[in-house]
Amino acid sequence: MTRAAVADRVHVRAPGKINLFFEVGDVQEDGYHDVASAYQAVSLYEDVWAESADDFSISISGTVDVSGVPADDRNLALRAARLVAQRAGYKGGVHLEIVKHVPVAGGMGGGSADAAAALVACDALWGTELGTAELHRIATRLGADVPFSLLGGTAIGTGRGDQLSPALAKGRFDWIIVTSDGDGLSTPDVYRHLDRLRADRAPDIAPPRRVPAVDPGVLQALRAGDPSVLAEHVRNDLQAAALSLRGDLRAALELGEQSGALAGLVSGSGPTLAFLAAGPEPALELQVTLAASGLTALHVHGPVPGARTL
Missing domain, CATH: 3.30.70.890 (GHMP kinase, C-terminal domain)
Incomplete structure (x- = not known):
């Protein structure tokens, strides 16, 4: 696909999360653990701006220490952008500007929120219209917390934590x-x-x-x-x-x-x-x-x- 981008710049916000409940099963043969988690998205956000570019690049700043955040293909957000382009056949690139407020390596899924925001931003920027189900499928390839960052709210995660079922939560x-x-x-x-x-x-x-x-x-x-x-x-x-x-x-x-x-x-x-x-x-x-x-x-x-x- 070579269609022109449908927007010059897109801003997406994604929340950090708390695990209200997290039960870890025994280690499996592949080295991973089956888990059962109750996730809740909370009002501490990551902001991602996506702008069309010839190649894929990223800049990172924030109100938290971002010195340990990679700015290359180790970054989940950049990998997310490449996956959207690959899936949609988009031939251009994107520059992602990330402003972080969720603690880095802090157990609140900040990197996963960046990736989820990048998925939504690139889909909107390029007009790829992949749909919620396909974005979720791509999210599962990036990590267990990325699908929840897309969904938000409150949810139960099983398997690796990425098999999600929304949970009713009343009030605040x-x-x-x-x-x-x-x-x-x-x-x-x-x-x-x-x-x-x-x-x-x-x-x-x-x-x-x-x-x-x-x-x-x-x-x-x-x-x-x-x-x-x-x-x-x-x-x-x-x-x-x-x-x-x-x-x-x-x-x-x-x-x-x-x-x-x-x-x-x-x-x-x-x-x-x-x-x-x-x-x-x-x-x-x-x-x-x-x-x-x-x-x-x-x-x-x-x-x-x-x-x-x-």
């Missing part, structure tokens, strides 16, 4: 996100460390001998829109490994839980921490307390939509 859930000033955590490293911990400490944190599944209590709490009930069921099997690799996170986790949070947990593979609050006002009070202790604390809410053109 308020979270305080505490970002880390230290090193990020590599998701593969956290999984490998979890496997080592399970081998050393079985049966204390051994995986369930069944297909991973989301606790029904999580779904009931989401349907009821009740953060107090949800707090009783949030869980992250990667938390033990993340805290083992980054022991400094324990003090912040304990502080949040002692300062009014209904629950606190490591977000995804970490090191970002997520604290569930009873509502907007308790969230603000918690944010002030954590900030006063020297932590970087952000107030976000969910669920919010997935990648959208602005």
